Amino acid sequence: MPYTVQGVVARGKGEPVSLETVIVPDPGPGEAVVTVQACGVCHTDLHYREGGINDEFPFLLGHEAAGVVEAVGEGVTEVAPGDFVILNWRAVCGDCRACLRGRPWYCFNTHNATQKMTLEDGTPLSPALGIGAFIEKTLVAAGQCTKVDPLAPARVAGLLGCGVMAGIGAAINTGGVTRGDSVAVIGCGGVGDAAILGARLAGASKIIAVDVDDRKLGWAKDFGATHTVNSRTADVVETVRELTGGNGADVVIEAVGRPETYKQAFYARDLAGTVVLVGVPTPDMTLELPLLDVFGRGGALKSSWYGDCLPSRDFPMLIDLYRQGRLDLDRFVSETIGIGDVEDAFAKMHRGEVLRSVVVL
Incomplete structure (x- = not known):
């Protein structure tokens, strides 16, 4: 059965974001549904809202996230329900010329979920960076899920999904x-x-x-x-x-x-x-x-590009360094907020008052 959840949507260029009901389909082949536990508020999300990326409104914002796999589709072997994962926006294909030359961090054919999340009226949403994580559950390609040590707090683990890794x-x-x-x-x-x-x-x-x-x-x-x-x-x-x-x-x-x-x-x-x-x-x-x-x-x-990272290699390594006390990720978190506070977080970001606001669900 599809999931009916709440998510943060940008409906038009420059318009304040709104909390909307979103329909998340069951995962299809190669896809996963992830219960989002935390998601950082990144400048890229503000660029989407301002129309600085493209004009494929409405956008489902949020992409710097960590959570737990809820369900997986046919053929998925990388992760399983219950796995704690960081979401990444460059799921490598393994088949393009960069991947075949042993340089998967340059993958020229990264992929996202095939199905679309929608508003209640059926309007398809464009997820930010192919993720869309200011939401209770999101649909992604299974390759966008990188399994890491579950003892790392989601509020800091998710930051590796974009800005900190970059x-x-x-x-x-x-x-x-x-x-x-x-x-x-x-x-x-x-x-x-x-x-x-x-x-x-x-x-x-x-x-x-x-x-x-x-x-x-x-x-x-x-x-x-x-x-x-x-x-x-x-x-x-x-x-x-x-x-x-x-x-x-x-x-x-x-x-x-x-x-x-x-x-x-x-x-x-x-x-x-x-x-x-x-x-x-x-x-x-x-x-x-x-x-x-x-x-x-x-x-x-x-x-x-994305810190030329390979998520499967770099995310677990950096989480291990964090757990050892050698990588101070906590210092990036200026505040934790609720899912309804994203618009205020954008204003604080614009004024330079915060390093990272993190939505905790």
Whole structure:
């Protein structure tokens, strides 16, 4: 029998979200229904509400989630009812050219559930990032469920489903930060702070946090930044170079997604250093750089998709580090809220008052 539950829906561009009755079908072949226990409020959900992703309204928002598998469809072997899982939005296919070359974190054919969740009148919903987790139960592809240690609290485990994984992965997987490296992170929201945490975990000797907000720079120090730069009052490139012996950082992670901050990242890195773009730009943005500088400075200019993570590999490992007290995920949770409080959480996020609000169901 289909499930009748409550979920947070964005009906139109810029409109306040509403709590609606949603019909969740029984899982079909390759699908799973998950009882959501907690879901972080991510900027991407706000982008969906504002029409910044696409115009396939109405959207079922929420995607940074953890919960328990309720039921699975035919042919599902990865998970079983009762498993505690983190939801991911890049369920690898195993068959595309990236997967067959042993690089499944670049999978070019990730998949979602085939069936649609709907409103009571039958209107199909577009789930955010193929998940839709501001809801009591959600339907996903079974490959979007990653089984982890059930002793981890859902309020922190779910954060690995998007922003925290993106930041940690940008530092470790994409940027290749290792012991002794100098690292600069531009933009100290949730993703940037996760990149700082990842750089610290990898053994970076110097971690420079850059932002326009002193409160966020304070948060960055809590996550392991050794130096901070307020770009409203200091020249980012000059200051990063001064802090690194005049050379620039070995790895610069741009967690804003704007041309001006990308240029800062490009020129704040050392010769043959690495720039990692993990901030998400809007479709209208363009970048202009002297080609001679791109050639002459060498190194690598990389984009980080979801922290270049492989959920089946990375989620359990990071949860284990959390359980060992080596990865402070609790610090990301600014507040826990109810499912009816998402609109207020968006307002707090816009004002920069929270790192992460987490809906607990």
